Amino acid sequence: MSILSVENVNKNFGGLRALNNVNLEVEAGTVHAIIGPNGAGKSTLLNCFVGRLEPDTGTVLFDGQSLLGLKPHQINQTGVSRVFQTPEIFDDMTLLENVTIPALAKRDGSFRLNAWKAVRGETEIHEAAHECLADVGLAEKSQELARQLSRGDKRRLELAMCLVQDPKLLLLDEPTAGMSRADTNNTIDLMRRIADQGVTMVVIEHDMHVVFSLAEKISVLAQGTVIAEDVPERIKGDARVQEAYLGGAHL
Amino acid sequence: MGRNTTPKQDWMLLIGFSVVLLAAPFLLTPVGAGYPDLLQKFAIFGIFALGFNILFGLTGYLSFGHAAFLGVGSYAAVWTFKLFSMNPILALIVATVIGGLFSVIIGFVSLRRSGIYFSILTLALAQMSYNMAYSVATPITNGETGLQLAQSDPRILDVAFGRDYGAVLPSSDLFGIHMNGYPGFYFCAVIFIACFFLSMRIFRSPFGMMLRAVKSNQNRMSYTGLNVRPYTLAAFVISGMYAGLAGGLMAVTDPLAGAERMQWTASGEVVLMTILGGAGTLLGPVIGAGVIKYFENIFSAFNEGVLTQLFDFLPAFLQHAMVSVSSLFVGEGWHLTLGALFMVIVIFLPGGLMEGFNRIRSLVARLLRRDTEEPEKPDPIERVPEPAE
Numbered sequence: 001m002s003i004l005s006v007e008n009v010n011k012n013f014g015g016l017r018a019l020n021n022v023n024l025e026v027e028a029g030t031v032h033a034i035i036g037p038n039g040a041g042k043s044t045l046l047n048c049f050v051g052r053l054e055p056d057t058g059t060v061l062f063d064g065q066s067l068l069g070l071k072p073h074q075i076n077q078t079g080v081s082r083v084f085q086t087p088e089i090f091d092d093m094t095l096l097e098n099v100t101i102p103a104l105a106k107r108d109g110s111f112r113l114n115a116w117k118a119v120r121g122e123t124e125i126h127e128a129a130h131e132c133l134a135d136v137g138l139a140e141k142s143q144e145l146a147r148q149l150s151r152g153d154k155r156r157l158e159l160a161m162c163l164v165q166d167p168k169l170l171l172l173d174e175p176t177a178g179m180s181r182a183d184t185n186n187t188i189d190l191m192r193r194i195a196d197q198g199v200t201m202v203v204i205e206h207d208m209h210v211v212f213s214l215a216e217k218i219s220v221l222a223q224g225t226v227i228a229e230d231v232p233e234r235i236k237g238d239a240r241v242q243e244a245y246l247g248g249a250h251l
Numbered sequence: 252m253g254r255n256t257t258p259k260q261d262w263m264l265l266i267g268f269s270v271v272l273l274a275a276p277f278l279l280t281p282v283g284a285g286y287p288d289l290l291q292k293f294a295i296f297g298i299f300a301l302g303f304n305i306l307f308g309l310t311g312y313l314s315f316g317h318a319a320f321l322g323v324g325s326y327a328a329v330w331t332f333k334l335f336s337m338n339p340i341l342a343l344i345v346a347t348v349i350g351g352l353f354s355v356i357i358g359f360v361s362l363r364r365s366g367i368y369f370s371i372l373t374l375a376l377a378q379m380s381y382n383m384a385y386s387v388a389t390p391i392t393n394g395e396t397g398l399q400l401a402q403s404d405p406r407i408l409d410v411a412f413g414r415d416y417g418a419v420l421p422s423s424d425l426f427g428i429h430m431n432g433y434p435g436f437y438f439c440a441v442i443f444i445a446c447f448f449l450s451m452r453i454f455r456s457p458f459g460m461m462l463r464a465v466k467s468n469q470n471r472m473s474y475t476g477l478n479v480r481p482y483t484l485a486a487f488v489i490s491g492m493y494a495g496l497a498g499g500l501m502a503v504t505d506p507l508a509g510a511e512r513m514q515w516t517a518s519g520e521v522v523l524m525t526i527l528g529g530a531g532t533l534l535g536p537v538i539g540a541g542v543i544k545y546f547e548n549i550f551s552a553f554n555e556g557v558l559t560q561l562f563d564f565l566p567a568f569l570q571h572a573m574v575s576v577s578s579l580f581v582g583e584g585w586h587l588t589l590g591a592l593f594m595v596i597v598i599f600l601p602g603g604l605m606e607g608f609n610r611i612r613s614l615v616a617r618l619l620r621r622d623t624e625e626p627e628k629p630d631p632i633e634r635v636p637e638p639a640e
Binding site: 076093105112113 | 455
């Protein structure tokens with residue numbers, strides 16, 4: 001059963017055709033990777049899923065519901081969480097607060113004038129937040145300010161912020177960009193554990209090592225068009241993919 | 252103020268705050284501030300700054316037009332006196348509600364933008380209100396004369412309850428206690444304590460946490476499922492209601508209202524108070540309001556005679572030089588002192604006076620720890636929020 005289905009999506013920026021009749025089906029409970037050369041339209045596509053951009057034509061259905069015309073906060077409330085290429089976190093708050101906020105948003109909805117009760121009384125929320133911080137290996141730093149973290153830790157924090165919402169769909173934009181090999185491997189392990197919990201993931205990634213160790217299905221985007229969509233083994237051998245993506249070099 | 256406080260610490264803070272405030276007439280007499288007019292100002296501007304801090308300190312939205320709500324609150328209170336009753340409680344409720352309604356309108360318009368554009372919009376709208384008070388709104392505001400009580404006012408509730416003020420101009424009274432002098436101060440103080448308590452609850456609540464998130468990263472907020480606009484509008488309206496209440500209290504202690512309360516200089520003053528004390532901290536704005544009002548009273552009362560006395564111990568030519576230099580900074584020129592003080596604070600203590608207190612406290616704590624030979628570990632909770640941008 002597909003949880004996210006994208007049909008004939010087009011997006012133009014002025015004269016530039018960023019997305020050209022894109023079709024995509026993401027199966028529930030799988031890891032779906034979107035790869036493609038720079039400027040292929042991967043981030044544009046992701047932005048269409050979270051309400052940052054509105055496609056010119058086409059439909060985006062999540063869990064049977066159209067995402068078009070919804071604001072980012074409304075889309076998140078339907079169960080879509082996103083990790084950004086540059087971590088978007090609450091810099092001048094503690095890690096625990098960073099994870100508490102999404103947990104509260106999940107429970108209380110997009111606005112609640114909850115001005116009388118103290119945050120410290122939210123025991124369940126705090127437990128969930130601690131658990132997610134522990135999942136990504138940041139439990140010891142829960143009282144530190146987010147801005148003090150290294151870049152890799154910031155990404156992990158952002159991941160924890162998404163996980164605490166128990167999303168139906170997790171979108172990751174280059175989760176290992178700029179990471180060392182060791183950090184990348186840690187991140188792969190972490191993402192594998194998340195995938196094993198049954199979270200559906202869509203991953204944009206440049207690092208083929210990451211893609212082939214995680215993805216169950218790969219879509220290849222080039223110049224705004226999906227030129228191939230298949231399981232990793234067959235994508236590896238696809239001549240068109242090699243031509244478009246690697247200029248003929250062997251994967 | 253640490254953010255991860257325990258309920259006990261919060262109660263201690265509230266009790267400490269109340270004790271200091273209620274004892275202020277005795278505590279402040281030695282420094283020449285123990286008289287009711289000034290103490291009332293401390294409480295009123297403290298409330299104004301507390302409310303402003305909920306908007307500016309938490310969300311980072313710098314409003315340059317908050318004096319408009321102060322003025323509107325004053326007019327609303329005086330009108331309540333004129334039309335209904337001299338009872339201050341009714342007047343304050345009306346002032347708070349009208350201040351809130353007015354801030355819904357201004358907030359709805361100006362919160363469409365953020366940063367400097369938001370500040371300019373609030374400034375423009377407040378200046379429009381100020382100018383309207385002198386032009387089209389004169390039937391309500393009585394223009395330059397200011398809105399005053401008159402013996403011929405209807406005061407329908409007072410009349411209905413058989414209260415007759417005779418041939419004298421009435422003053423506001425709470426069931427027979429007149430709201431000037433010390434009773435006026437204690438009335439203001441009780442309301443100030445209630446406002447402080449509410450502000451503390453907001454700071455510790457999930458709502459307050461979301462307001463800090465607005466300041467930190469609005470982008471992340473919306474991708475986390477939170478709608479930013481109602482949060483900023485709620486903060487704006489709450490702070491507008493605080494300002495309306497403060498304006499109402501001004502009218503309670505002195506029942507007349509003039510448009511000069513709405514001028515941009517008054518809006519700027521509350522910004523100074525908040526930053527001077529420490530934006531985003533619970534106590535900072537209160538301290539800032541106290542310091543500014545204190546200096547305003549002390550320094551503006553100085554004149555050359557006082558200065559000549561002060562420098563009496565110096566040789567005549569030095570005395571003369573000191574008097575002529577320092578006289579620039581007192582009396583009418585006390586704003587020069589305020590400006591200098593503000594610059595020193597912002598440059599050396601960007602977190603305001605609260606940052607200074609916290610630094611001293613951690614220094615003392617470190618010295619004490621060294622004595623007891625315990626390993627040093629900085630307390631991660633004790634930190635001061637970033638200076639306002």
